[in-house]
Amino acid sequence: MAVKLTLQSVKTAEAKPARYIVWDTATKGFGLRVNVDGSKTYILKYAFEGRQKWHTIGKHGSPWTPETARKEALDVLGLVRSGIDPADAARERKAAGVTVSDLCDQYLAAARAGRTLTKFDVPKKASTLATDEGRIRRHIKPLLGKKLVRKLTGKDVEDFLHAVAAGKTAVDEKTGKHGRAIVEGGKGTATRTVGLLGGILTFAMKEGLRSDNPVKGVQRFKDGKNTRFLSGQELERLGGAFEASHADWDQFEAMHADWIAAGRKGASPRPPDAASPTALAAIKLLLFTGARRSEILGLEWAHVDLDRGYLHLPDSKTGAKDIPLGEPAVDLLRAVPRLNGSPFVFPATRGDGSYKGLPKAWAKLYARAGLTKTRIHDLRHSFASVGASTGSSLLMIGFLLGHKDPKTTQRYAHVAHDPAKAAAENVARSIVAQMKRSGAE
Template sequence: MPKITKRLVEAAEPKGRDRFIWCDELPGFGIRVFASGRCSYLIQYRHSGRTRRVTIGLHGPVTAEDARKAAKGLLGRVAQGEDPAEEKATNRAAMTVTELCDAYLVAADKGLIMGKGGRPKKARTLYVDRGRIERHIKPLLGSRRVRDLTSADVQRFVRDVQVGKTAAVVKTGLHGKAVVRGGAGTAARTVGLLGGILSYAKSETIIPANPVFGVKKPADNKRGRRLRPEEFHALGKALATGEASGEVWQATALIWLLALTGCRLSEILNLRWSEVDLDFCELRLEDSKEGASLRPLGARARAVLEALPSRQASTYVLPGIRGARRYGGQAHAMERFEEVSGVAGLGAHLLRHSFGSTAADLGYSESTIGAMLGHAGHTVTSLYIHHLDEVLIDAADRTAEAVWQAMQTGAGPAMRRRRGAAGQQEAATAETVPRQVPTPP
């Protein structure tokens, strides 16, 4: 039998089914090669006439040397008459929801919890997860044993979050605070996270089944409102007034870019000059919600970027007012412009949805709009950009121009989507015959 080393583990093959390889240097220590190709470290021993196994961890997060040290400790306890497998099973049976959540977050920090597209969850996603765990899951379910949770308990948890049982004002830092609210949307998203945590528990054999399955979730109240032409105009006048009255340029530029690109708030706030390609009319986002993503820039959006202060001042397109960080006054800026313009609920999502709706008014298809907005399943990568850039840039240009005209004059898009064959032909022509991108104003 060979010695268990990093090289041996990485070269091990499943041969069509799970197989075990044992170490000749440390008897009882070995690896399990799964049919999928992944490997885990384990020990095997006999106790009270029975063969027992204890898994140490998966190769990758656990190295061969760390696994060997853990194996020596576990086998030493076996030599003293202990039964680590039984102790582990007892601990799992007694694990509380709080302990499970903590274990889940540790695994997520190591990149073992996958998010969208099979990629490890991002830091900002884990930040939100932690907030939901600390402010909703632990207060209502933290002391419960994981193995005792039932679907009825989870359904009660959903109702409690929905009616605001966990609502509170939580102090964050020296002067900050977080206002925790309930509601249907919060309940739906939090029980979704709970389902993921309990799926992790199932994969770790802590529970045999996930009690979240089958639980009824409240409607998430997805926001579908868009800006009307008169609201676009009111916002445009508010921005002009702000620029004339000394409003910080980062605030007005933020709203202009959101309105003229349809990008998410985080994509504009975190945008760096290295991701802006004005020559090819593109934003090459290195880390959007859907991963790396390419977005077309219309002429009006390019004009906003070209008018911003010199790039030598900061790596960020919208730098902070003080220091080298990105701009962080977006919340107060939205509140100020909402009050001045009278546009209720002004925010990044409303501007993004309005950009997409304007594109739909112009006759563009869902796939084209999805590519402009970076929707899941429609994200454009460098593999395809040579085939689609002119079409998408033309679409982004026409859409941004329509939004800009609405903000200047209150007029809606000049071309509305039409029904029937004539309308379909007009929409197809708009998407397949690019026109010359105009010179930015």
């Protein structure tokens, strides 16, 4: 269909079951796309370097009329005749004033909407987004925020890496009445933040704000992520702390029962300053399964299959997963009381939701065990290291932990070698003993 596009011809173009184009007879390639819903958009079809391309001018209505849209089409065709691809020109105009700070905001908005995926092809979790927001706010925006995205260079990224590593963004400040934010920087933080910056700039490429990623080619520090795990002696001390904490609560419950039986006479017994029974059970389950903290604290009874010995999680950091349960984990879960009205295995002590007090409880427990520099996540590493030291393959350990990337499990490879080393030592000692016996004879 071809007519000269005027206000009247545009007005009379009616919607049909399929969208169609009304071509303008006055300007080649200029047309009006009429959509199924009745909306109308001015477009231009042109050829550049032998390839057919499309340029969207805009929807009919202010500022676009047949005349203003035709003028825009002629301007675009002028660029084509000058050897300039209008698509490239549009990208440059779009990117002209966008700063790194603007880009970070766009990236976070897209991530919250589920438009950016992780390497596991799933949207980022709220906890991951919170970490990203912190790195953007504390490191990227202060050092790179004012720079234009299109002018960012590999040298800028390299300078940023070393500035964060040197502690240039370190801060210790109050956050509210009782809170405090301590940001130290360092090589690990620098490497991980540059990794995030690389993802943000890949997003910029998809949005047409850049044609390349300046993070590529920048040599980062080795990411020495903390892979601390508890030794056999430390696990023994942790077991003692569990027993002592349970004993404190048993004593409190006995005293409380006596107080009730005595008619509530005198001061009521005070709860012990120890990790609560709920926290103790959650921590043990973390240690017995190697699961992530969010997976255990968000665990619902509907996801627990004690007959088959599995946790069937509908969602996790890597998507839906099944966690096999050993007998100690099954026995522990059978002993956990169910709170009426709560779907959670470890419910909150107040209100709805799941238990939130694990960090403080863990601090009490590991201090009681005499452990230092130990995080809750180190229980996951400890589960994996015990598996490796007892002969489980890295493939099996990766399955138990829910790793999708084999490189993640590789950190436990040195532990897996310990049984072989012990076997080699036993053989060598036997040979030496036999040689000595032979010489004596």
